[in-house]
Amino acid sequence: MAKKRELNEYSTDPAAQQMILRAEELGIGTAFTRADEMAPCNIGGAGMCCKQCGMGPCRLTKDGSVGICGATIDTIQARNLTRAIAAGAAAHSDHGRDMAFLLKATANKEAEGYAIRDIAKLRMVAAYYDIPVQGRSPEEIANDLADLYIAQYGQQRGEIVPVRRAPAKRQQIWREQDVVPRGIDREVVECLHRTHIGDDQDPEHILNHAIRTALADGWGGSMMATDISDILFGTPAPILGQANLGVIKQDMVNVVVHGHEPSLSEMIVAASQDPEIIAYAKAAGARGVNLSGICCTANEILMRQGIPAAGNFLHQELSIMTGAIEAMVVDVQCIMQALVELATHFHTKIITTSPKVRLKGATHIEFEEEHALTIAKQILKTAIDNFKNRDTGKVQIPQVKEDLIPGFSHEYINYMLGGSFRASFRPLNDAIISGRIRGVAAIVGCNNPRSSQDYLHNVVTKELLKQDVLVVQTGCGAIASAKLGLLLGEAGLSEVGPGLREICETVGIPPVLHMGSCVDNTRILTVLTQVVAEGGLGDDIDQVPAVGLAPEWMSEKALAIATYCVASGAYVIFGGASPVSGMPDRVSDSDLVLKYISEGWEKKFGGKLEFMPTPEEMIQKTLEHIDKKRAALGLPAYDPARFGKSGDTRMSELEKLPLAERRAAIYGTAAD
Numbered sequence: 303m304a305k306k307r308e309l310n311e312y313s314t315d316p317a318a319q320q321m322i323l324r325a326e327e328l329g330i331g332t333a334f335t336r337a338d339e340m341a342p343c344n345i346g347g348a349g350m351c352c353k354q355c356g357m358g359p360c361r362l363t364k365d366g367s368v369g370i371c372g373a374t375i376d377t378i379q380a381r382n383l384t385r386a387i388a389a390g391a392a393a394h395s396d397h398g399r400d401m402a403f404l405l406k407a408t409a410n411k412e413a414e415g416y417a418i419r420d421i422a423k424l425r426m427v428a429a430y431y432d433i434p435v436q437g438r439s440p441e442e443i444a445n446d447l448a449d450l451y452i453a454q455y456g457q458q459r460g461e462i463v464p465v466r467r468a469p470a471k472r473q474q475i476w477r478e479q480d481v482v483p484r485g486i487d488r489e490v491v492e493c494l495h496r497t498h499i500g501d502d503q504d505p506e507h508i509l510n511h512a513i514r515t516a517l518a519d520g521w522g523g524s525m526m527a528t529d530i531s532d533i534l535f536g537t538p539a540p541i542l543g544q545a546n547l548g549v550i551k552q553d554m555v556n557v558v559v560h561g562h563e564p565s566l567s568e569m570i571v572a573a574s575q576d577p578e579i580i581a582y583a584k585a586a587g588a589r590g591v592n593l594s595g596i597c598c599t600a601n602e603i604l605m606r607q608g609i610p611a612a613g614n615f616l617h618q619e620l621s622i623m624t625g626a627i628e629a630m631v632v633d634v635q636c637i638m639q640a641l642v643e644l645a646t647h648f649h650t651k652i653i654t655t656s657p658k659v660r661l662k663g664a665t666h667i668e669f670e671e672e673h674a675l676t677i678a679k680q681i682l683k684t685a686i687d688n689f690k691n692r693d694t695g696k697v698q699i700p701q702v703k704e705d706l707i708p709g710f711s712h713e714y715i716n717y718m719l720g721g722s723f724r725a726s727f728r729p730l731n732d733a734i735i736s737g738r739i740r741g742v743a744a745i746v747g748c749n750n751p752r753s754s755q756d757y758l759h760n761v762v763t764k765e766l767l768k769q770d771v772l773v774v775q776t777g778c779g780a781i782a783s784a785k786l787g788l789l790l791g792e793a794g795l796s797e798v799g800p801g802l803r804e805i806c807e808t809v810g811i812p813p814v815l816h817m818g819s820c821v822d823n824t825r826i827l828t829v830l831t832q833v834v835a836e837g838g839l840g841d842d843i844d845q846v847p848a849v850g851l852a853p854e855w856m857s858e859k860a861l862a863i864a865t866y867c868v869a870s871g872a873y874v875i876f877g878g879a880s881p882v883s884g885m886p887d888r889v890s891d892s893d894l895v896l897k898y899i900s901e902g903w904e905k906k907f908g909g910k911l912e913f914m915p916t917p918e919e920m921i922q923k924t925l926e927h928i929d930k931k932r933a934a935l936g937l938p939a940y941d942p943a944r945f946g947k948s949g950d951t952r953m954s955e956l957e958k959l960p961l962a963e964r965r966a967a968i969y970g971t972a973a974d
């Protein structure tokens with residue numbers, strides 16, 4: 303009999319806790335209870351099982367044992383990890399490919415309802431690649447850019463073009479190590495080739511190709527996806543939004559969009575505001591259509607349109623448990639197969655839309671860009687028609703939600719620090735150099751039901767903020783902080799270290815910056831590149847006092863992101879289990895891969911990947927790394943006592959003084 307956990311061991315989020323209890327009351331299983339019932343395989347989990355051919359699967363549980371073909375534990379672990387990285391890179395990059403085709407269709411007026419919204423970004427991106435912009439229409443420029451980006455997938459030789467956006471020194475390292483991606487599809491295919499039975503057997507050599515494949519994602523497919531999403535739907539800027547299950551509305555038709563692609567969800571947003579759809583919903587007895595998002599589709603429409611987020615990865619089932627969702631519209635990635643069975647307990651329709659993703663038992667309404675707006679309306683009408691089937695007796699919506707301000711794109715951070723006439727990263731660099739900001743942590747990635755939902759994200763985030771570390775976030779991690787209220791202006795500043803607080807008050811930013819969805823981790827790469835270019839913090843990314851963390855990772859995409867960040871020079875810390883841990887009592891026999899992705903990669907690229915089970919260790923290693931990088935740059939040691947006497951804190955202290963003393967404190971004299 304599986305051990306049942308306490309409620310707070312499932313989730314730290316009160317809305318989630320309420321729905322987990324509701325599931326228990328109704329006798330419905332969720333990922334939380336399935337995680338109790340499904341003990342992880344300790345052989346596969348540690349990377350010690352190979353099923354690459356029909357002679358196996360081979361499980362290497364004894365010291366010195368090898369597979370039937372003679373493969374060692376190191377080779378098997380390297381192959382397993384590399385295949386996972388290839389799958390993650392493929393998922394992100396294939397999304398980028400679809401976005402490139404959508405840009406091309408939009409430029410040629412073949413995509414219904416789409417337009418080029420951010421011409422400035424289009425011109426800026428085109429300029430990186432010497433695409434002529436003067437005297438040309440946005441459509442002409444977009445057509446050339448789309449062709450260039452589409453060509454990156456099938457390119458066979460040379461270098462993919464976005465790598466030229468990295469710092470010069472970084473590009474040099476990649477060339478010396480022979481890991482510059484030649485073409486996105488080529489690197490993914492080569493991963494599968496090299497890891498086939500009887501191919502590459504040298505673990506380090508296999509893992510070098512994992513680096514090349516991950517770079518094809520981070521400085522390739524993902525970066526292109528972010529560029530095009532901004533060009534078509536607008537580069538994000540701060541906007542007020544809300545997060546958590548309390549955004550679901552009792553008196554409206556609730557439609558949840560879930561997955562990763564903004565192409566359809568942006569069209570659903572547009573359709574939901576169409577008078578025809580509003581009238582259709584009213585005729586069905588609802589006040590209108592209420593849209594909300596889950597996972598990274600949520601992030602995409604939250605940061606551009608302010609559409610609320612119903613939650614992160616583990617909220618997909620819980621949102622249906624409210625009994626008030628007429629349709630959950632899914633596209634690609636992070637969609638649980640369990641949704642269809644769960645939905646049978648309620649009236650919710652699960653609607654698949656991607657030609658790549660079908661769920662048995664779901665309704666399929668395929669998305670076609672030529673008819674995007676028409677299809678979006680058809681989807682909404684299907685949801686509205688389902689409103690009459692809602693069983694009001696089953697409706698239970700947790701009244702829990704938080705306001706947040708997402709939308710801190712690279713471009714907006716540049717603008718907010720310097721204004722439109724002198725946009726610059728200088729103030730950020732200066733704040734790091736002075737020690738007001740000790741360093742930067744990117745806390746990103748998934749939820750994992752094997753640990754308490756949001757707990758690791760939030761405990762690490764809150765402690766680093768106290769230590770004057772500026773936090774940037776993407777993906778489900780960003781929604782975890784949003785639900786806690788850390789993405790809202792002054793909220794939480796009392797919990798923030800004195801130097802960071804001064805910066806937040808002066809610039810007017812939250813201490814945690816929401817930078818987008820999982821493909822948008824590339825925004826962090828371009829921000830770091832600009833930090834380097836601004837000067838004073840070294841001449842390459844590996845010198846910046848910064849760390850990347852994914853405390854609750856679960857997807858192969860997370861491993862691809864980690865690897866391209868390592869290759870870009872970052873120290874990356876993952877929480878939870880390592881997929882290459884080997885047996886704990888056999889460390890000496892199976893730690894080559896574990897050591898290579900840490901010490902080996904650090905020697906070659908300046909970045910390393912490590913897995914840590916406890917938040918305390920993640921925090922300690924993050925701070926040690928930041929302080930080590932500060933010392934290497936010759937920056938003053940972090941000293942919180944030097945700051946905190948300016949900004950709002952200073953003003954509120956002064957306001958408490960009698961007028962004469964206040965004047966003396968400000969002007970150095972009590973005279974009028």
Ligand code: SF4
Nearest residue numbers: 352355358360369371
């Ligand atoms: Fe076993 Fe080798 Fe086949 Fe893997 S490739 S399953 S180790 S025989």
Ligand code: MSK
Nearest residue numbers: 598636747748777778
């Ligand atoms: S959705 S990959 S659970 S971040 Fe991007 Fe969240 Fe991880 Fe999916």
